[in-house]
Amino acid sequence: MRRHFDTSKDSEVKWHRSDKYASITGTEKVIKTEKEENISEGPGHPCSTSTVYADSSHNSSIPLSPLCTVITHDRDVIKFIPDLLAQVPNMPFFQHDDVKIFYTSDGNGPPVVLLHGWACDSHDWSFQIPFLLSLNLRVIAVDHRGHGCSSTPSTSDKYRPQTLAEDIVALIQHLETGPVILIAHSMSTIIASIIAVEYPDVVNALVLVHPIYGGAPPALRVLGEDMQKEPERSAELGEEFFKKVMYTNQTPEWLKTWSLRRVLGGDPAMLSGCIIGLTSTYGSIMGQSEESKEYMRRRKGPRLAVCTLPAAPGWELDIGLGEGIDQVSTLTEGTFSHMVQSEEFNKILGDWLRARNLLPQS
Numbered sequence: 255m256r257r258h259f260d261t262s263k264d265s266e267v268k269w270h271r272s273d274k275y276a277s278i279t280g281t282e283k284v285i286k287t288e289k290e291e292n293i294s295e296g297p298g299h300p301c302s303t304s305t306v307y308a309d310s311s312h313n314s315s316i317p318l319s320p321l322c323t324v325i326t327h328d329r330d331v332i333k334f335i336p337d338l339l340a341q342v343p344n345m346p347f348f349q350h351d352d353v354k355i356f357y358t359s360d361g362n363g364p365p366v367v368l369l370h371g372w373a374c375d376s377h378d379w380s381f382q383i384p385f386l387l388s389l390n391l392r393v394i395a396v397d398h399r400g401h402g403c404s405s406t407p408s409t410s411d412k413y414r415p416q417t418l419a420e421d422i423v424a425l426i427q428h429l430e431t432g433p434v435i436l437i438a439h440s441m442s443t444i445i446a447s448i449i450a451v452e453y454p455d456v457v458n459a460l461v462l463v464h465p466i467y468g469g470a471p472p473a474l475r476v477l478g479e480d481m482q483k484e485p486e487r488s489a490e491l492g493e494e495f496f497k498k499v500m501y502t503n504q505t506p507e508w509l510k511t512w513s514l515r516r517v518l519g520g521d522p523a524m525l526s527g528c529i530i531g532l533t534s535t536y537g538s539i540m541g542q543s544e545e546s547k548e549y550m551r552r553r554k555g556p557r558l559a560v561c562t563l564p565a566a567p568g569w570e571l572d573i574g575l576g577e578g579i580d581q582v583s584t585l586t587e588g589t590f591s592h593m594v595q596s597e598e599f600n601k602i603l604g605d606w607l608r609a610r611n612l613l614p615q616s
Contacts (some may be wrong), residue, residue, distance in 0.1 A: 352501045356403035357396045365431040368395040371440030375402030381596035400524030413527030419448040433458035450553040459556040468569025478533035479525035488525035492517040502588040
């Protein structure tokens with residue numbers, strides 16, 4: 255299936271369908287869909303089986319990768335795509351307040367919700383989604399507001415971790431999944447912890463990958479302070495932060511290139527808002543204060559922490575581990591260990607899910 259954005263036409267937003275094509279026309283753009291042979295579209299997941307072409311100049315077409323990741327330098331096109339695609343019937347978007355949240359849902363069985371880290375998106379779980387589906391789980395992968403294909407609020411105060419947590423809870427309730435296994439990475443280990451404390455009824459278990467809530471590099475606080483002073487430099491500052499703390503000597507060059515390009519293409523309000531929001535929780539949710547530790551102890555249910563920071567296993571022990579319920583494991587390749595060491599991570603994850611009877615009975 256091929257889609258085109260054409261900025262040369264102005265009209266009301268309408269949905270048209272015929273046997274050979276479908277189109278949406280908007281006040282600034284038009285999207286056309288032409289069916290091609292040998293291309294199938296899974297129920298509810300048109301993004302994952304299509305190629306999208308974004309054209310803001312009407313002179314060229316720029317291909318987008320599956321799941322709607324925008325490969326273009328045109329910020330107008332980037333901001334427009336979530337609003338446009340959300341109007342197509344059966345597109346996987348959920349409207350929460352004034353934000354459109356992009357997600358995919360595959361498989362049947364006990365539900366798992368995957369939450370990515372800062373300046374990333376749900377593509378980061380590409381090594382885990384097929385694995386989890388092979389375990390007969392329902393896998394729901396979400397793009398946080400301002401990330402990936404989700405829409406982008408324009409002010410930094412819309413990105414507090416509590417607000418991102420509310421998005422996920424609303425989506426879980428909308429999908430009527432019942433309690434879910436939350437698998438969260440980096441920034442989202444804080445978001446998942448907030449959900450587990452504030453909304454315990456929606457959480458069945460927690461898997462925390464590269465947990466940072468016990469403390470983060472001093473560079474994170476410095477980054478938040480710098481972004482508050484110069485929000486227009488958020489992308490540049492974010493790139494510097496990634497280069498300093500996010501990689502190891504074994505991080506593949508393709509992963510560095512991919513992640514840095516996403517940071518540089520990120521909206522300044524999202525980049526600064528998430529970091530400022532995180533650092534604002536120091537002493538109450540994040541960090542080693544007694545208040546923070548007590549907050550984390552309020553999380554209930556089985557917990558798997560896959561740590562990559564040297565101090566992180568000690569944080570988990572200090573918070574407390576339920577015998578035969580919770581587990582701490584370690585990987586060695588930094589922030590993106592679940593990708594770089596995907597086989598090791600998947601084995602840890604699968605063994606823990608099986609040992610805790612969280613997989614469907616065969």
